[in-house]
Amino acid sequence: MKFLLKLLLTALAVIVLSSILPGITVTNYGTAFIVAVTISLLNVFVKPLLIFFTLPVTIVTLGLFLLVINAVIILLAGKLVSGFVISGFFTALIFSVLLSVFRSFLFSLIKEEKNKHL
Incomplete structure (x- = not known):
């Protein structure tokens, strides 16, 4: 249930950012949800491989190369969806x-709601 909520919040963030940024286009809400799922899957399966293969560059740049890896993940999602x-x-x-x-x-708001019920 929490995973689905995180996907929906990510889709919402994708829609908001596509309306703010002038280089991003999302056709509809279903596409935004598919983008959220795709980004999640790429983060699970592809991102660790990219981090492993670029570890020396990441260490030399003190972790700033991870921003480039995140951008590559977004570009891959753009090619796939x-x-x-x-x-x-x-x-x-x-x-x-x-x-x-x-x-x-958005995820911090989920954590706050969880602590309120305890």
């Missing part, structure tokens, strides 16, 4: 940073 268009790498980089911020904020 029809109806989700990203204009370029810089747009994907900004989108990934803002998506992380939005998700952190």
